[in-house]
Structure formats: structure tokens, C-alpha cells
Amino acid sequence: MNLKHASSKSCFQEILSKIDTFLFDCDGVLWQGNHAVLGAPAVVSHLHNIGKRVCYVTNNSTKSRIKYVEKLLRLGFPADKDSVFSTAYTSALYLKHIAKIKGKVYLVGNPAMVEELDNFGIQHFGSGPDNQVTSQDFDEVRSCILENDVSAVLVGYDGHISYTKMIKAASYLSDPECIYIATNEDHRMPLDGERHVVPGTGCVVASITTSAGRQPDVIAGKPGSFMLECIKQTVQINHNRCMMVGDRMNTDILFGNRNGLDTLLVLSGVENQESLDRAAGSKDADLKSQVPKYFMGSIGDWENFVQ
Amino acid sequence: MNLKHASSKSCFQEILSKIDTFLFDCDGVLWQGNHAVLGAPAVVSHLHNIGKRVCYVTNNSTKSRIKYVEKLLRLGFPADKDSVFSTAYTSALYLKHIAKIKGKVYLVGNPAMVEELDNFGIQHFGSGPDNQVTSQDFDEVRSCILENDVSAVLVGYDGHISYTKMIKAASYLSDPECIYIATNEDHRMPLDGERHVVPGTGCVVASITTSAGRQPDVIAGKPGSFMLECIKQTVQINHNRCMMVGDRMNTDILFGNRNGLDTLLVLSGVENQESLDRAAGSKDADLKSQVPKYFMGSIGDWENFVQ
Incomplete structure (x- = not known):
């Protein structure tokens, strides 16, 4: 060893x-x-x-590169934008320059991911609360309006994860051409010496992966x-x-x-x-x-x- | 073959x-x-x-046995309560007669599960919407009040699944003595010939399993x-x-x-x-x-x- x-x-x-x-x-x-x-x-x-x-x-997908630089400098670490690689940034980079995405992105994510997608000029929707449907009733599920021209589903940390978002993500991903990208699959973080647990992005990703019946095509993070x-x-x-x-x-x-x-x-x-x-x-x-x-x-x- | x-x-x-x-x-x-x-x-x-x-x-965990009998009879099938085995019922049965549970159950579930737990006289809480915390910020996570004397976490279909529920379930399950029971792990049901997908209980269970870092101790269903x-x-x-x-x-x-x-x-x-x-x-x-x-x-x- x-x-x-x-x-x-x-x-x-x-x-x-x-x-x-x-x-x-x-x-x-x-x-x-x-x-x-x-x-x-x-x-x-x-x-x-x-x-x-x-x-x-x-x-971590909940901060843009700019927000990371601010925090690093505030805490006394040397930093500039080019030294920061966070998954809100790398997932947007992937969609723009590797997948060369043309259509829209359905985002199960957070404001930092919105900011980085905007920085790359990528069309997206889905951020924020969405709790229209809370039952498995077929008619209610059908009442979820699905947009056309969705080329990718991007999943990161989303504190507003809901059954409605699972329906939408799974429905878009039933098209095998639609790319499934996740920022990361980190599971959880116990708070030292306390009962509370902080669930990671992996719990959001797991719910979408199970709903969609597909593994992510790419993981933007480690x-x-x-x-x-x-x-x-x-x-x-x-x-x-x-x-x-x-x-x-x-x-x-x-x-x-x-x-x-x-x-x-x-x-x-x-x-x-x-x-x-x-x-x-x-x-x-x-x-x-x-x-x-x-x-x-x-x-x-x-x-x-x-x- | x-x-x-x-x-x-x-x-x-x-x-x-x-x-x-x-x-x-x-x-x-x-x-x-x-x-x-x-x-x-x-x-x-x-x-x-x-x-x-x-x-x-x-x-299916979204109907009590009584509701099943009503639906079966309405559609022309012969039925009485003793002929119906649904997971809202079997999970309550497990907690009462096999686990012989003493404390409370934290329920990530639905009204049918509430009804069956009540039928067995099992103390429970957690049903319905709960969306207090939407960030991974330690102080916010700590603001979730955790009850004492929680002996089991029961997870079934929950159209109100939320990040807060993941925090609570994972926190209770960080106690290895707390039983983790899931009604079932069915993944999804595509609607025939349509884009919409109906995510199954498995997507709710997957989010809790990942947050908790534990597999269910028992699955009440097939x-x-x-x-x-x-x-x-x-x-x-x-x-x-x-x-x-x-x-x-x-x-x-x-x-x-x-x-x-x-x-x-x-x-x-x-x-x-x-x-x-x-x-x-x-x-x-x-x-x-x-x-x-x-x-x-x-x-x-x-x-x-x-x-």
C-alpha cells in the first residue's frame, strides 16, 4: 500500500x-x-x-465562477475567473462547445446554472418552483405542457425538485436524441456531530435517472x-x-x-x-x-x- | 425456453x-x-x-384497501377487503406486526398511507406539502426541526416530494436503529403513444435512498x-x-x-x-x-x- x-x-x-x-x-x-x-x-x-x-x-453547481472568485478572495485565497472550474460553468461549456446544442435546455437547477447558461447564450427554461402536478393520474400528468425543440436536460442542485420536474425531465428524455447531462452525483454531507444531513445533488439526479430510465450521458463534474x-x-x-x-x-x-x-x-x-x-x-x-x-x-x- | x-x-x-x-x-x-x-x-x-x-x-400505494374494493366492484370485478393486498396496507402491517414499532413513523407518502397507518393505530407525521428549505446552506438545513422518537421512515408515492423531505428522511435515517421501509421501487410508466411519462414511486425512493446513503431495510411490495x-x-x-x-x-x-x-x-x-x-x-x-x-x-x- x-x-x-x-x-x-x-x-x-x-x-x-x-x-x-x-x-x-x-x-x-x-x-x-x-x-x-x-x-x-x-x-x-x-x-x-x-x-x-x-x-x-x-x-458544487450553486455558484457561478464570478461568485466563486468573490468567495475565494473574501476568505483570503488567490483567485481569478480562469482559475475556477465549477459545474454550473463546465456543464454550460459542454452544452455549447462539445454537444454544440441547437435547441433548448430543460433545466432542473438553480440560479447559478441560469447565469452560466445565459453567459453562453444557451436557451433554457425550467428553473424555479414548479409544482403543478402532484398525482400519478394520467390526465393530470398530461396537463403538464411539454415544450418542443428540447435538445438537452441539465440536472444539478435544485432545491425546488418536485414531482412535476420529474415528469417533465423524464418525458423530454424519452426522446433518445435528447442529451442527459448532470453536474455531479455527490450523495450527501453529514453535519459534523449533528443529526442533520445535507442531501447532495446526487439525490436530485437519482430521482430524474429513475424517472427517465436512463443514466446521464455525461457528468460535468468529478x-x-x-x-x-x-x-x-x-x-x-x-x-x-x-x-x-x-x-x-x-x-x-x-x-x-x-x-x-x-x-x-x-x-x-x-x-x-x-x-x-x-x-x-x-x-x-x-x-x-x-x-x-x-x-x-x-x-x-x-x-x-x-x- | x-x-x-x-x-x-x-x-x-x-x-x-x-x-x-x-x-x-x-x-x-x-x-x-x-x-x-x-x-x-x-x-x-x-x-x-x-x-x-x-x-x-x-x-400501488395511493389507495387504501377500501378504495381498492370500491374501484374493483365499480369496474365489475368480484372483491372484498380480504382479497386486496396493496402496499399502503402491507407497509402498515409490517410496521405494526413484524417490526412491532413503538415510536413514530416519518411518512413520505400520501393520504391512502395515512389512512392505513391510522387503521393500525401507528403514530406518524410528514404527509402533505413541506417545502421549508430549498438550499444546501447549513444554517437553513439546521432550521428543519427534527422530531424525537422516530423509529421508522416509510416512503411510498408522494406527489409532494421535496428537498425538505429528503433532508428530514436522511437525517432520521442517519440513526442506524431507524427502520427504512419502502412500499415499492417501480420506476416509470410511459403513456402509450405519447411523450408524457408517469414517474413511479421508485423515483421518490431513489431520492431518499441516495440522500440517506442506505438501501431500504424492507420493500413492502413486489x-x-x-x-x-x-x-x-x-x-x-x-x-x-x-x-x-x-x-x-x-x-x-x-x-x-x-x-x-x-x-x-x-x-x-x-x-x-x-x-x-x-x-x-x-x-x-x-x-x-x-x-x-x-x-x-x-x-x-x-x-x-x-x-
Whole structure:
């Protein structure tokens, strides 16, 4: 097993010597809610100041790139628009430049996704509350008006998810030519030490996937490899000298491992020592593919070495 | 391959000679929406009149047993309460007599499920619209008040499914002692020849399962074997002389095959000749387990033999 603890100064220096580009996940790595992880701004600023390329790579679809830059700067991280890769942006990029979509997009999403689709001049509809139909009665279901010329259904985080939206998405997706794109499939986030759970975009996507009887054609976020394609359109990356830093094994670390990047897991978010040990000790191929090369408690563990 | 076409008189007589108990699925077998399948009432009445035991076994959770009896009688089928096994009833039965539940049930469901839980004197809450929280913001999620003493989460068809309900269900289910029971996982029903799709209970269940990070502990409906336990509490069944008649292979037929019953697929609902041929010709073990012993276009194909 290759798993290395990365908190020591020697390991930090080893990583600095072989990595040019750091891809940071945000929630759980750089911040928790509205608070920066202790020491994280100092560490990331140092990396930036000594000439490392720093990118922010997040599955979160509820903020546009501009909103991300504002939050990063407010919390003390170096940032500009070209350093941010969020799924509201990458899904719009996919629809415009890869799918070269002509018709409209039915959006099960949120205002940040509206903003990014607008930025690309993509026609869309569906955002906001929609709760017309609450029964499986055939006549009521038929009362949902379906628009014509819908070329794609885009699903991200939607706090207004409803049965009506499931009907509409599934109906559009019954046309096999209609593209099904999801921002990400992150499941859930337990609130530390509390009973409350924050369901992720994956619960919205799961409801649409089941209704539609189709898996997404493409996932705009991690662990999908399209996310790396997006980054490479803006940033030159040498895969051998690039590291993904994340808090979630089945997205961040899997994404890094699949794409030949170095990987560092921090235990300040979704995973803990127990879940890491379980993956590291498992013989299951899926779980083994999620084991990082390095791990440490938090990115702030390096703070003493950068002052 | 054993697949036999059941429309002929000789095959009908063969089936009559070896079957004492017929378990009929309802939607897509006996009726479509509010209309009886042509000839179905005459056929089922005949079976009843010549002394066969007729039961109605449905995954639909949106009607109580009493409402089912009313609909069956209205459309011309012989029925009483003891002949109806619907999942609003069986899930309440499970909670009361198998789980012997003490605390409250958080219900992601509908009025029929409320009625059946009330019939068993089970404390419950959660039915109806609930859309307090529409963002993943930690403070907003925390503003969902969680009740104490919740022993089970019951999920069935809920036309008011919302992000708030996902938060609550997932939070209650973060306690491993809390039972997770689902009425059924039926996916969807395309409306014949139309673009509209009717999403099934499975889309509601999928959203909760993903949020909770747990599979249901028990499925009250087909293909789960608890449904057969319920029937056997009321009806004496000789498995060798019992036939499940259904329109859906991954629920009705799988249920029959798993439990050693004869199986008859009708093509008047979810499945068609193409999906049947695909399963019959497949080498996949899952699909093969869903191939019926008999099939025919509709239960009404027997009408001429019963007049």
C-alpha cells in the first residue's frame, strides 16, 4: 500500500519538488460553510506566491465562477475567473462547445446554472418552483405542457425538485436524441456531530435517472473526465506534475487516480480516518481505485512550513 | 425456453386444471387508468364463480384497501377487503406486526398511507406539502426541526416530494436503529403513444435512498417476499397451485418466480413483445429470472372461453 501521511515537512517538500499544478476542491478542503479551514488561505497563497499554478475544481453547481472568485478572495485565497472550474460553468461549456446544442435546455437547477447558461447564450427554461402536478393520474400528468425543440436536460442542485420536474425531465428524455447531462452525483454531507444531513445533488439526479430510465450521458463534474478537459482548455497541465487535493474519495480522489494525477485526501470534510482505512484495506476494485496517494488531517497542517 | 403463449383454449384449460389461486396485479392488467381492460371483468368473475381464489396484489400505494374494493366492484370485478393486498396496507402491517414499532413513523407518502397507518393505530407525521428549505446552506438545513422518537421512515408515492423531505428522511435515517421501509421501487410508466411519462414511486425512493446513503431495510411490495407473507396470513396458498398474473417483469414476474409460483405476463401494461423477447433471449441472470412461464396480450383474451 502506497498511502503516505503528508503532514511532515519532508513530505511537504517532496510534494513541492514534484508538483507544478494544484487542483483544489473547495467545500470541506478550503472552507466549511462560510469559514475558511484554519491555515488554508496561508498555505494556498504560499503555493501561488512561489509560482505554483492553483486551480479550484468543484462539483458544487450553486455558484457561478464570478461568485466563486468573490468567495475565494473574501476568505483570503488567490483567485481569478480562469482559475475556477465549477459545474454550473463546465456543464454550460459542454452544452455549447462539445454537444454544440441547437435547441433548448430543460433545466432542473438553480440560479447559478441560469447565469452560466445565459453567459453562453444557451436557451433554457425550467428553473424555479414548479409544482403543478402532484398525482400519478394520467390526465393530470398530461396537463403538464411539454415544450418542443428540447435538445438537452441539465440536472444539478435544485432545491425546488418536485414531482412535476420529474415528469417533465423524464418525458423530454424519452426522446433518445435528447442529451442527459448532470453536474455531479455527490450523495450527501453529514453535519459534523449533528443529526442533520445535507442531501447532495446526487439525490436530485437519482430521482430524474429513475424517472427517465436512463443514466446521464455525461457528468460535468468529478469523477467524470470531462472536468479535466475543461481545465486543459485553459491551463497547460503536465499530468505527472499535477495533484488533486480533495475531501471525497469517490469524486476527488477517483477523478485524480483515473486521470493519472497525484492525489491528496484531507480529512476536514466528508471522509474520516475510518472511511479511509476501510478503502485502503479493501479488496474491492471500486474502493481501491479511490485510495489516495497521500492524506492528512487538513490542508492547514502545512501552515507552519510556509510562514 | 419454457415461454408459452396462453391465449389458446387448451392452454387456458391447462392453467385451470393446475391453478387454485390467482394473484392479479391491477394497473395494466385489470384496468388502464379508469377503464377496465376489455373482457377482464368477465374472465376474473368466471374464475371466482367456478371456485378459484382471486386476490389483488398491487404495488400501488395511493389507495387504501377500501378504495381498492370500491374501484374493483365499480369496474365489475368480484372483491372484498380480504382479497386486496396493496402496499399502503402491507407497509402498515409490517410496521405494526413484524417490526412491532413503538415510536413514530416519518411518512413520505400520501393520504391512502395515512389512512392505513391510522387503521393500525401507528403514530406518524410528514404527509402533505413541506417545502421549508430549498438550499444546501447549513444554517437553513439546521432550521428543519427534527422530531424525537422516530423509529421508522416509510416512503411510498408522494406527489409532494421535496428537498425538505429528503433532508428530514436522511437525517432520521442517519440513526442506524431507524427502520427504512419502502412500499415499492417501480420506476416509470410511459403513456402509450405519447411523450408524457408517469414517474413511479421508485423515483421518490431513489431520492431518499441516495440522500440517506442506505438501501431500504424492507420493500413492502413486489418483488419483495414480504408481500407473499402478508397474503399467506389471510389466504391458504399451495405454491404449486398458485399463479401470479402481472404486466411488469421486474416486479410481478420476478415476485412469482422467486416464490415458486406459476407466472403469466400480460402485454396490456408496461411490457411489450420487444421487452419480453429481450428478457427471454438474454443470458443475463437478472433478466432471465424475470421471464414468465406464460404470456398473452391481455387477460381479456380468455373472454371467449368463459361465456
